[in-house]
Amino acid sequence: MILPALTEALSPYFRPIKYSLFPPLGLATLAGFLGPDDEVQLQDEHVEKLALDDTPDLVVIQVYITSAARAYRLADHYRKRGAHVCLGGLHVTSLPEEAAPHADTIFLGPGEDTWPAFLADLRAGRPRSRYESRVRTLDRLPPIRRDLIKRHLYLVPNSIVVSRGCPHVCDFCYKVAFFEGGRGFYTQKVDAALSEIDRLPGRHVYFLDDHLFGDARFAAALFDGMRGMGRLWQAAGTVSSVLRPGLLEKAAASGLRSLFVGFETLNPEALRAQRKAQNLHRDYGAAIRRLHDLGVMVNGSFVFGMDEDDHSVFDRTVEWAIANGVETATFHILTPYPGTALFQRMEAAGRILHRDWDLYDTRHVVFRTRSMTSETLESGYWRAYRDFYRWGSIFRGAWTKETAGGRLRHVAYAGGWKKFEPLWDFVIKTRRVCRLLPVLESVLSGFGRHPADEWRSSRTQPTEVTECDVA
Secondary structure (H helix, E strand, O other), X not given: OEEOOOHHHOOOOOOOHHHHOOOOHHHXXXXXXXXXXXXXXXXXXXXXXXXXXXXXXXXXXXXXXXXXXXXXXXXXXXXXXXXXXXXXXXXXXXXXXXXXXHOOEEEEOOOOOHHHHHHHXXXXXXXXXXXXXXXXXXXXXOOOOHHHOOHHHOOOOOEEOOXXXXXXXXXXXOHHHHOOOOOOEEXXXXXXXXXXXXXXXXXXXXEOOOOOOOOXXXXXXXXXXXXXXXXXXXXXXXXXXXXOOOHHHHHHHOOEEEXXXXXXXXXXXXXXXXXXXXXXXXOHHHHHHHHHHOOOEEEEEEEEOOOOOOOOHHHHHHHHHHHOOOOEEEEEEOOOOOOOHHHHHHHHOOOEOOOOHHHOOXXXXXXXXXXXXXXXXXXXXXXXXHHHOOHHHHXXXXXXXXXXHHHHHHHHHHHHHHOOHHHHHHHHHOOOHHHHHHHHHHHHHHOOXXXXXXXXXXXXXXXXXXXXXXX
């Protein structure tokens, strides 16, 4: 099982920490369906060099858009060596006809129903060339094969997903096409999710769900069950879910310390154009204040290049984020991914410049812009990162906090994420990135008014494990 490196992560001189954050949980989940006598290896090219001189019976490759070319080369390599090659993932689902010539079998959509069906067909000697997901459920999911994950190579080895998809449908979202043909959002049973969390060593957990708060009843029950576990956790949610009374309080009480929030744009007309209805008529400032009041840091996501944007969007967005005390920000250039409504609309209008998927990385302009030149858009994108993460900006944002502790955590989190990239590069190359997990936990646990050690009164401390000693 192989996760090829994204194009932007392949530089031999500089490997940003974001590519060493999480292990390939999707492949480890599929590995859970294999039998006890099946020999399996899981390789992640972001953190290790691939061993390509082997002769496996079966090769499974997960394909993202900026790893597609690399994935196809790997697939062709193993097919020449006699392996049965499977390709799946977001890009394969969006462009199955492009992927099919490089594979013996392709998978469209999530694999909880199609992967076990394929394994049965393979063992019977009649594997099909194409499997399309139709049954969407996590009820009978086997335990994730975490024993295959090389934990010491990741900053956040305790990643977890307890739902699939998102209840919202935004025009630029890549995941919409992936879940076409069935339910677009569904969750595990609460007890199953809590059992998986309980099996994780250490304290820190990162939920990789697209929208952990998407089912309010599920989320509330999950947070209630987590209270007393002593976890420090991070996740993603929407502005509307942050503003929903009661739910965020349950999350913070159970250990939420940082939330990724898709603000995307400050322009209501741009939100309407991209069908981001869940953000309309929402007070972004009130959402940030609620998070900060509960001791939760904010990672804000912003997209530049919508038709409603002009050259002033960069400075306005950065200034707003700093003034509101957003701890970290992620900026993107609008990217029309194949299979999305945005791509279809732009292709019909003749605005798609090319199909060099390596450049569909939200850092390059790949469509004909309207309200500014492509050069202005790209330079403004890079300037936004520089301006937001200047030391002066970090301190300005930190001083919006009322307490000295809040200011210190802001500086530590924002500065550590962006101002010490040479240090991150060093620990990645020395294969000891996990040594910095205690630093992350310290920053998270020290922020806000809800101490993360409530578990001591009601539950045994989670097993302490030295991550670098666990392979």
